[in-house]
Amino acid sequence: xxxxxxxxxxxxxxxxxxxxxxxxxxxxxxxxxxxxxxxxxxxxxxxxxxxxxxxxxxxxxxxxxxxxxxxxxxxxxxxxxxxxxxxxxxxxxxxxxxxxxxxxxxxxxxxxxxxxxxxxxxxxxxxxxxxxxxxxxxxxxxxxxxxxxxxxxxxxxxxxxxxxxxxxxxxxxxxxxxxxxxxxxxxxxxxxxxxxxxxxxxxxxxxxxxxxxxxxxxxxxxxxxxxxxxxxxxxxxxxxxxxxxxxxxxxxxxxxxxxxxxxxxxxxxxxxxxxxxxxxxxxxxxxxxxxxxxxxxxxxxxxxxxxxxxxxxxxxxxxxxxxxxxxxxxxxxxxxxxxxxxxxxxxxxxxxxxxxxxxxxxxxxxxxxxxxxxxxxxxxxxxxxxxxxxxxxxxxxxxxx
Numbered sequence: 001x002x003x004x005x006x007x008x009x010x011x012x013x014x015x016x017x018x019x020x021x022x023x024x025x026x027x028x029x030x031x032x033x034x035x036x037x038x039x040x041x042x043x044x045x046x047x048x049x050x051x052x053x054x055x056x057x058x059x060x061x062x063x064x065x066x067x068x069x070x071x072x073x074x075x076x077x078x079x080x081x082x083x084x085x086x087x088x089x090x091x092x093x094x095x096x097x098x099x100x101x102x103x104x105x106x107x108x109x110x111x112x113x114x115x116x117x118x119x120x121x122x123x124x125x126x127x128x129x130x131x132x133x134x135x136x137x138x139x140x141x142x143x144x145x146x147x148x149x150x151x152x153x154x155x156x157x158x159x160x161x162x163x164x165x166x167x168x169x170x171x172x173x174x175x176x177x178x179x180x181x182x183x184x185x186x187x188x189x190x191x192x193x194x195x196x197x198x199x200x201x202x203x204x205x206x207x208x209x210x211x212x213x214x215x216x217x218x219x220x221x222x223x224x225x226x227x228x229x230x231x232x233x234x235x236x237x238x239x240x241x242x243x244x245x246x247x248x249x250x251x252x253x254x255x256x257x258x259x260x261x262x263x264x265x266x267x268x269x270x271x272x273x274x275x276x277x278x279x280x281x282x283x284x285x286x287x288x289x290x291x292x293x294x295x296x297x298x299x300x301x302x303x304x305x306x307x308x309x310x311x312x313x314x315x316x317x318x319x320x321x322x323x324x325x326x327x328x329x330x331x332x333x334x335x336x337x338x339x340x341x342x343x344x345x346x347x348x349x350x351x352x353x354x355x356x357x358x359x360x361x362x363x364x365x366x367x368x369x370x371x372x373x374x375x376x377x378x379x380x381x382x383x384x385x386x387x388x389x390x391x392x393x394x395x396x397x398x399x400x401x
Contacts, residue, residue: 091259095203096217098261102130102188103205103254104137105155105214106164106178110145121150127206127254128154128178129188129263131290135180138286139253140268141169144176154180155214168289168299172365174237174268175286176253177293188255190290191262193241193282198222201259202243204267204278206251220245227279229269238363240279241265247278256280288369302371302394305337306330310360311349323385326359327351330381342392348381368394 108124126143130136137154144152144166152164162180169176202222207214224242243256247267256265265280292299308328315322322329328350333340344350350358354377358364371377373396380389 091201092203092217092219095201095257095259095261096205099188099203099205099255099257099263100215101157101186103157103215104128104130105207106137106139106143106253107153107155108144108149109151110149125207125250126252127250127267129253129255129266130185131188131190132294133183133185133187135182135185136167136290136293137164137178137180138266138290139176139178140266141171141174141176142268143253144169144178146171147176152178154178156182157186157215167293170301172362173285173369174281175266175289177289177299189260189262190283190287191258191260191264193264193284196222196225196241196258196264198224202245202264203257204243204245204247204251204254204280205257206247206254206267208246208248208250216251218246223277229279237268237279237281238359238366239282239285240268241282243278243280245278247280251278285366285369300373301397302368302373302375303338303397304364304368304392304394305334305339306344307332308350308361308364312360322349322382324349324351324382326357327382328358328361328364338392338395342379342390344379344381344390344392345383348383348388350379350381351387352380353377 104127106126106128108126110122110124111119112122113119124143124145126139128137128139128143131138141147147166147169149166152166153161154164155161160182162182164178164180167177167179198221200222201219203217203219205215205217208216220243222241223244226238227240227242228238229240241256241264243265245256247269251267252269254267255263256267258264263283265282266286267278267280269279289299306328308330311322311324311327311329314320314329315325330339330344330346330348330350333344333346350364352358353364353367356367358367371394373394375394377392377394378389379392380387382388
C-alpha cells in the first residue's frame with residue numbers, strides 16, 4: 001500500500017468514532033405518490049417539447065434565428081468552398097513539361113597543371129538550354145572553363161551524348177554559346193526579363209552535383225532584381241535576378257523559367273554562406289548575342305578602346321576627391337580606337353552613355369553588348385570639373401584586342 005493510501009485508511013479509522021449510525025427513514029405513502037407524479041409530469045413534458053421542436057422549429061426557427069443543423073439533407077442548400085493552398089502546384093508540372101526537352105547537360109574535360117604531378121585532366125558538369133534548332137546552346141562561360149577546354153559534350157533529353165564546340169564566351173558576362181551538329185532540336189522560348197516582378201513564380205532546371213541528379217527541378221519566387229555581386233576588387237556582376245529556387249553546382253547555365261515556361265534568366269551563382277540566395281543572368285542580356293548567332297552564325301562584339309578603373313575603387317585607395325562618386329576613369333586610350341577618334345582623353349571620367357549612368361568598368365563593358373558596329377552613342381565625361389559630351393561610333397573588336 002502506498003503512503004497516501006495508508007494515511008487515508010488510518011485517518012478513516014481514526015475518525016470513525018466521530019460518526020454514528022444514520023437514522024432509518026420510513027417512506028410514507030404520500031411521499032411515494034409524489035415521486036411518481038414528478039416522473040409522469042417529466043415524461044409528458046418531454047413528449048410535448050419534442051413534438052413542438054419537430055414541427056415548429058423547421059417552420060419558424062431554423063434559417064431565421066438559429067442555423068440549420070449540420071445533417072446530410074439534400075433539401076437544405078449548402079455552400080461548399082474549395083481552397084487551393086498553392087496555385088503554383090498545378091503550374092509547375094506544365095512549365096517543366098514545356099521546357100524540359102530544351103534543357104541539356106554539359107560535361108567538360110580540361111587540362112590542369114599540377115606542380116607535383118604535371119598536367120592532369122579535370123572534369124566539370126553544368127547545364128545549358130537550346131536556343132536554336134540547328135544546335136546553338138546557351139550556357140555559362142565558367143561551365144566551359146571560359147573556353148579553355150579540351151573537350152565539351154552535350155547530353156540531350158533523348159539520351160544522345162554529342163561532342164560540342166565552344167563558339168563564343170565572355171567571363172565578364174559569364175555567358176557562352178556552344179554548338180552541336182544535331183538538327184531539328186526542341187527550342188526554349190525566351191521571355192522578357194524586363195517584365196518580371198518580385199514575388200512571381202520561378203522554376204529552375206539543372207544538374208545539381210553532377211549527372212547523377214540530372215534534370216532536377218526546383219521552384220521558388222523571384223526574390224529581387226538588379227542585384228550586384230562583387231567577384232573581386234576589380235570586377236562585379238551587375239543586374240542579376242535573385243531567386244530562392246535552389247541553385248547548386250551543376251545548375252549553372254540552366255534556365256530560370258517564369259510561370260509560362262519562358263526562359264527569363266540563366267542560372268549562374270549561389271551564395272554559399274546563405275540559404276535561398278541564388279542568382280541568374282537576365283535573358284535580355286543574352287538575347288542580342290543569341291540573335292546574332294541565329295542570324296549570322298557568329299557574334300561581333302564592339303569595343304571602346306580604353307583601359308579604366310572604377311571611380312569608387314580609386315577613391316577608396318587614394319582618398320582623392322574627384323567631384324563624383326561613380327563612373328570610370330580613363331587610364332589609357334588605344335590608338336585608332338572609337339574613343340580616341342571621338343576626342344575622349346586619358347584622365348577623363350566617363351559618367352554616362354546614351355543617358356544611362358555608368359557605375360563602373362564592368363557595367364560599362366557589359367552594356368557594349370547592346371550595340372553593333374557603326375552604332376553611334378553619346379558619352380558624357382568629366383574633364384577639369386566640366387561636363388562634356390562626345391559622339392562615339394563603335395567598331396568591331398579587333399582580333400588582337
